[in-house]
Amino acid sequence: MLRRFSFALAGAAMLSGAATAQTVPLGADLERFDYPAPVRWFETRSQGHPVRMAFLDWPATATPNGTTVVLLHGKNFCAATWGDTARGLAAAGYRVIAPDQIGFCKSSKPDGYQYSFHAMAALTAALLDGAGAGKVVLVGHSTGGILATRFALLYPARVAQLVLVNPLGLNDTLSEGVPYTDLGRLRAEEAKTDAASIKAYQLRNYYHGDWRPGYDRWVAMLAGQYAGPDGDRVRDAQARLSDMIQTQPVAAELPRLAVPTTLIIGQRDLTAFRATSAPAAQRGRVRTVPQAAEVAVGRIPRARLIRLDDLGHSPQVEAPAVFLRALRSAMTP
Template sequence: MFRRWLPALLLAAALPLHAAETKVTYGPELERFNYAYPVGHFSFVSQGKHVHMAYIDVKPAKPNGRTLVLLHGKNFCAGTWEASIAALTGAGYRVVAPDQIGFCKSTKPEHYQYSFQQLATNTHALLDKLKVHGKVTMLGHSTGGMLATRYALMYPQQVEQLVLVNPIGLEDWKALGVPYRTPDQWYERELKTNADSIRKYEQATYYAGQWKPEYDKWVNMLAGLYNGTGHERVAWNSALQYDMIFTQPVVYEFGQIQAPTLLLIGTKDNTAIGKDIAPPELRDKLGNYAELGKRTAQAIPHATLVEFDNLGHAPQIQDPQTFHAALLKGLADVKH
């Protein structure tokens, strides 16, 4: 009997781990998914609602006196910065990494007027609560890059350096001709999100066609939110966030950034919001980071561009060693 089942058992053992995990479920605030670092919660009132903002705050064993605030992207969380937190704290930096309202382990409001100004205000309040009163380095990835830019524009005296890692919003998609989706249309789209669709998109965009088993952890993190009992609230907040991203460009204000800026760009990235419904003649022209990085470096007054020729939208995850070497050098080079 055992011999009869042995081939099937061996085949099952050889299957990728993610195949058995695509139906994992987490609560609407990522309950049961653990980050590598302790999570705190900042409770406050925003837009008449009692909300809480999850965050990671890690202090180094040998402080160098500088603090970095890590702002996650649309499909990322504070927890996805785990490798960067280790590299930065090991080099003496204090690291604060929040989950923005509507994301990950933070409150998913039933109704919320999302704007980058509101999220920047929330982040500023968190830093005040943590008694981070001096200048900080704001590091934003993807959508977090748009937020970091807005923060630097709103609080220029508090930002000693701006670091943008494959930020989106380097072009105005609506002005270029990408059709508008209503929040209701985004919501219907988001309700269809699953592990397979997440993995397919991330492989093509985040990792330049490559895939490693360790990426599945982050696929399952997101899929678990959409599989869980709070999936409708998760999808609705995601829809409102996409509307914010699409309708609130920062590209026209790059020239007003005062802080020295480090641009870390994986040139294989092709991210563009709404690309899937863009006219065919426009689609292939969107999200060309090999060109957008250079254009942005020219637009920001005190910018330094570092390009990773073989990396995609998430260089900090795809090649942590190369990415962190460039990041730490860029941080050390800033003039105080």
């Protein structure tokens, strides 16, 4: 009891510090946040809007092996959070491309945009065409796992291998008891988002109570988008993206995957999308990512499951070297 009480006090103090710390405004498109490689741009039109997508393109820093790996970020992440993974892959001879999806990070957030994983997959395919990428190894983390699955379903000939890292969408949380939340309520929730709430959520769900100073950079990145005078544009995009996640899982379509698939799952991940909004009596029915993955691997033809026992939702951030070894193993035929 004493140990748990001490942890609660330490956590409260840490989150109080986060709440009172000054959040630096970084711009709705992260104009004042540095990425770990030069930012490139893919410009096109979508739904009648001119849009541009930021992306990072690392060339191989060892003898090139001819394989391109595409890294797709999650909702609370950006292309920048793949930095350690991308550098490790480049050092092994891979070309690595990491885009910021429309609505996220440095990429466009058009007013009134109808976000869907189909639209994102089509934009990603066009970006890869423009970058001269052929058949790729596709790696999707968290919300990026839904997108990677949708991309592989739409464009199987373009995917040599699919790797899903603690993906959402393997279960339909609405069918498991999470009530549908309309856009107005999602916007109201986003209005309350700040550094303290971001850190509290990630501490519990992503990092199993073990916060490290290196994670603060990613909290500052997210909170900095909300902090400026154009923060409402970010809040609206984030609300629309949450609506996309809750209504467009890929669980029912997993048996249709026709590409070699590996799931890399940090077993200490407590993420269950919007489970806390379910009635208390039903929350136990809403599966966490690791629980959903155990069922999903049996529904995806010839899928493999790599369990990372001591890691949470973001193994590439929490333990970059361990994750890189797992990823390299997943990409080995």
